[in-house]
Amino acid sequence: MSAPARRRDAAQNRTRILEAARAALAESNHVHLNEIAKRAGVGRGTLYRNFPNREALLAEVYRRDVEELMAAASALLAEYEPVKALRHWLDRVIDYAEIKRGVLAALEAAAWQDLAAHSHNPIEGALDHLLDAGKATGSIRADVDAHGVLHLMAYLGRLDRDEWGSRARPLMNVIFDGLARQDADR
Incomplete structure (x- = not known):
């Protein structure tokens, strides 16, 4: 070979x-x-x-998901109008968050804190990119920013694992509905 x-x-x-x-x-x-x-x-x-070791594997799963989430923002904007791109990206965030929960639960506190600290800014940047595109077309509210939206999304982390499947997407829909201008085409 x-x-x-x-x-x-x-x-x-x-x-x-x-x-x-x-x-x-x-x-x-x-x-x-x-x-x-x-x-x-x-x-x-x-x-x-x-x-x-296990930590190296789990950290790489987490980093890979963050990279894919960041790349998805631009790719989705190239394919969809901003509000639809945001909708698809938020769906991906739910999948990412489920894996993030598993990684953080499986790692030592110092390791997951380091991972979370390094992923926050890139994710915020990807969300800013999506929000700015939507604001420019008038489909996303002008009075929101990525930092605030991430705070709202962080509350999803309070869901228990057994209620994640039934509650995470409906709650993310509430967040999305709050971001999209009511007169925007969704």
């Missing part, structure tokens, strides 16, 4: 491991590395070569 093929396999293994960990976190806060390796279809050695 050539070196580029091995690198491609290694990258695919890493991606499968991250996807398996993300799926496991969506189901439970109790993530076991053996279970993740099995779900990803890799051996424990492959998992540990990519992620030396």
Whole structure:
């Protein structure tokens, strides 16, 4: 096997491991590395070569979700009108928040505080981008900002895991309805 093929396999293994960990976190806060390796279809050695410990794996899942959430803002604005782009982005935030809850519950306090601190500004920037686009077209209220909206969204974190599925999206809809101008086409 050539070196580029091995690198491609290694990258695919890493991606499968991250996807398996993300799926496991969506189901439970109790993530076991053996279970993740099995779900990803890799051996424990492959998992540990990519992620030396559970914390490194969970932190990478979290960072990857933040990066995808940030990139989604511009991609959605390229595809949709601002208010619809914001709606789709907020749906992604719900998925991100569910994984974030699992990561933060599974990590030591110092590790999750560091992750959360480094993700706040990029997420706020992505939301600002969406809000500014909507304000420019008149579809988003002019008197809101990303900082305030993130404070509202933070209250979703108070939901218990067992009520997340039934309550998170309806509550996010309330936030969205408050952001969109009532006369805007949604």
